[in-house]
Amino acid sequence: MRCPFCGNVDTQVKDSRPAEDHVAIRRRRFCPACAGRFTTYERVQLRDLVVIKKNQKREPFDRDKLERSIRIALQKRPIEPERVDQMISGIVRRLESLGDADIPSDKIGEIVMETLARIDTVAYVRFASVYKNFQAADDFEDFVSELRPPEPGPEEPA
Ligand SMILES: [Zn+2]
Numbered sequence: 001m002r003c004p005f006c007g008n009v010d011t012q013v014k015d016s017r018p019a020e021d022h023v024a025i026r027r028r029r030f031c032p033a034c035a036g037r038f039t040t041y042e043r044v045q046l047r048d049l050v051v052i053k054k055n056q057k058r059e060p061f062d063r064d065k066l067e068r069s070i071r072i073a074l075q076k077r078p079i080e081p082e083r084v085d086q087m088i089s090g091i092v093r094r095l096e097s098l099g100d101a102d103i104p105s106d107k108i109g110e111i112v113m114e115t116l117a118r119i120d121t122v123a124y125v126r127f128a129s130v131y132k133n134f135q136a137a138d139d140f141e142d143f144v145s146e147l148r149p150p151e152p153g154p155e156e157p158a
Pocket of ligand 1: 032
């Protein structure tokens with residue numbers, strides 16, 4: 001596993017233990033080149049999912065993107081990080097068991113909303129208001145940027 005700090009490929013596993021109720025293995029890694037420490041998770045991947053975006057473009061499903069958009073919706077909400085991990089794993093399991101490896105992006109949005117609705121109303125409303133107002137919901141990165149506070153606009157002319 002390549003070191004995310006210095007790019008060295010020769011990193012060491014210091015510790016491996018089950019996480020998320022044995023759904024994942026958490027490995028703590030150390031980079032001898034820069035002394036950097038980082039953590040990786042190993043998970044079962046039942047199938048390679050492909051997201052079909054609104055513009056019909058295909059891209060490999062990216063769990064990290066999904067996780068970022070959900071974590072932003074859950075910002076400052078009283079939900080245990082472990083619970084969030086379990087929730088994301090649950091969403092991925094559902095996607096994997098849909099019967100088709102090609103998944104429309106709005107199907108993913110629906111499943112995320114259903115799941116958030118059961119866990120935290122505020123996070124659900126945050127996610128849903130962005131999702132539903134966003135006609136070309138073709139990318140979770142777009143959700144993420146919509147969920148951020150707006151950048152200050154250009155100065156008004158005097
Ligand atoms: Zn390094």
